[in-house]
Amino acid sequence: xxxxxxxxxxxxxxxxxxxxxxxxxxxxxxxxxxxxxxxxxxxxxxxxxxxxxxxxxxxxxxxxxxxxxxxxxxxxxxxxxxxxxxxxxxxxxxxxxxxxxxxxxxxxxxxxxxxxxxxxxxxxxxxxxxxxxxxxxxxxxxxxxxxxxxxxxxxxxxxxxxxxxxxxxxxxxxxxxxxxxxxxxxxxxxxxxxxx
Amino acid sequence: xxxxxxxxxxxxxxxxxxxxxxxxxxxxxxxxxxxxxxxxxxxxxxxxxxxxxxxxxxxxxxxxxxxxxxxxxxxxxxxxxxxxxxxxxxxxxxxxxxxxxxxxxxxxxxxxxxxxxxxxxxxxxxxxxxxxxxxxxxxxxxxxxxxxxxxxxxxxxxxxxxxxxxxxxxxxxxxxxxxxxxxxxxxxxxxxxxxx
DNA sequence: CGCTAATCTTACCATCGTTAAGATCAGATC
DNA sequence: GATCTGATCTTAACGATGGTAAGATTAGCG
Numbered sequence: 118x119x120x121x122x123x124x125x126x127x128x129x130x131x132x133x134x135x136x137x138x139x140x141x142x143x144x145x146x147x148x149x150x151x152x153x154x155x156x157x158x159x160x161x162x163x164x165x166x167x168x169x170x171x172x173x174x175x176x177x178x179x180x181x182x183x184x185x186x187x188x189x190x191x192x193x194x195x196x197x198x199x200x201x202x203x204x205x206x207x208x209x210x211x212x213x214x215x216x217x218x219x220x221x222x223x224x225x226x227x228x229x230x231x232x233x234x235x236x237x238x239x240x241x242x243x244x245x246x247x248x249x250x251x252x253x254x255x256x257x258x259x260x261x262x263x264x265x266x267x268x269x270x271x272x273x274x275x276x277x278x279x280x281x282x283x284x285x286x287x288x289x290x291x292x293x294x295x296x297x298x299x300x301x302x303x304x305x306x307x308x309x310x311x312x313x
Numbered sequence: 314x315x316x317x318x319x320x321x322x323x324x325x326x327x328x329x330x331x332x333x334x335x336x337x338x339x340x341x342x343x344x345x346x347x348x349x350x351x352x353x354x355x356x357x358x359x360x361x362x363x364x365x366x367x368x369x370x371x372x373x374x375x376x377x378x379x380x381x382x383x384x385x386x387x388x389x390x391x392x393x394x395x396x397x398x399x400x401x402x403x404x405x406x407x408x409x410x411x412x413x414x415x416x417x418x419x420x421x422x423x424x425x426x427x428x429x430x431x432x433x434x435x436x437x438x439x440x441x442x443x444x445x446x447x448x449x450x451x452x453x454x455x456x457x458x459x460x461x462x463x464x465x466x467x468x469x470x471x472x473x474x475x476x477x478x479x480x481x482x483x484x485x486x487x488x489x490x491x492x493x494x495x496x497x498x499x500x501x502x503x504x505x506x507x508x509x
Numbered sequence: 510c511g512c513t514a515a516t517c518t519t520a521c522c523a524t525c526g527t528t529a530a531g532a533t534c535a536g537a538t539c
Numbered sequence: 540g541a542t543c544t545g546a547t548c549t550t551a552a553c554g555a556t557g558g559t560a561a562g563a564t565t566a567g568c569g
Contacts, residue, residue, distance in 0.1 A: 145422030226341030275471025306502035
């Protein structure tokens with residue numbers, strides 16, 4: 118990936134983010150070291166500074182990339198809205214497939230709080246989720262819809278988070294796909310009862 | 314709290330855990346420093362080693378204490394089972410009131426994986442949640458009940474986690490109590506629809 | 510009182526994140 | 540093609556961190 122022996126890497130920003138994902142998946146977010154990331158990318162430990170400023174900047178960029186990937190996975194394109202259950206399954210699948218991204222996305226204590234790109238990416242993904250709820254409820258957006266969206270998001274987010282934490286019983290983990298779909302089907306109950 | 318000027322602290326284990334909670338609430342789990350915790354407790358930076366072994370040991374103890382506190386909050390005593398909605402509200406309230414504990418509880422990458430006390434405390438809290446679901450569903454425990462429990466837990470856990478991450482809309486945060494109760498009421502839909 | 514184990518401190522080491530200074534290089538301009 | 544300029548990367552250094560080793564202090568118990 119990295120051109121060997123060259124002073125200028127060529128695409129260090131991307132390489133650093135990829136190395137960070139690799140490091141987080143191997144040793145966990147808590148043990149992430151910027152120097153280790155730089156080593157994996159084959160550059161000196163201060164090279165990432167120029168692209169990200171500091172460690173928090175790198176994690177902010179990683180979180181932004183994560184929200185972009187999630188939005189991309191949730192967006193069927195052509196201005197259409199995704200089915201609610203499908204959206205739920207995709208959300209869980211994303212958390213599992215992009216564990217490193219997902220963990221960083223919801224750790225604002227590790228971010229630069231005032232990074233506009235992060236807010237933009239997060240809002241885009243959030244809007245796609247809300248749209249799926251609105252389409253499923255078939256009622257005009259309002260305060261009830263907002264609560265329904267929050268509840269729906271909470272359900273799939275909680276499921277994904279608990280699975281990542283290894284807190285779910287073994288049976289669930291053995292058939293994660295099926296369990297995720299079963300849980301996602303409950304989104305209908307959550308969304309339709311939330312107006313009572 | 315700490316007896317001044319004494320060589321032996323007297324209750325350093327408790328003091329260190331309390332200092333860790335304080336430090337996490339102030340600066341976030343990601344920036345937690347063992348030396349800072351020791352400073353807050355008024356001891357040298359290696360004093361906690363004797364009680365916890367290392368940083369992961371301290372966080373494992375903190376997570377265990379968290380599960381114990383949660384179980385205590387969910388246990389009405391006298392062998393009775395708690396109401397499902399009440400349990401949901403209590404869960405969210407616990408996460409907010411004991412933010413530091415809660416965050417550590419679900420970060421197994423920061424724990425000693427084979428600590429028995431942690432597993433015991435976690436299972437006790439988990440059983441209390443499952444009991445509340447079983448009592449509400451009114452059906453014998455089985456695979457469906459397990460899925461219902463997971464879904465119910467996911468809903469409140471996701472809500473709490475998203476709130477802690479600052480990811481929920483402002484309206485929710487302004488009336489967290491009310492929103493938490495509204496979400497907890499949805500537990501009935503989740504639990505009763507999960508057998509279809 | 511005296512012994513022992515628990516508790517805590519000081520000294521030290523490798524590693525970490527960050528900053529400052531300088532080296533190297535890509536691309537634009539002439 | 541030569542030169543200049545800014546972007547990119549490295550080396551060097553600093554304070555802080557987590558962990559280990561050795562020793563000091565003291566509580567509990569005979």
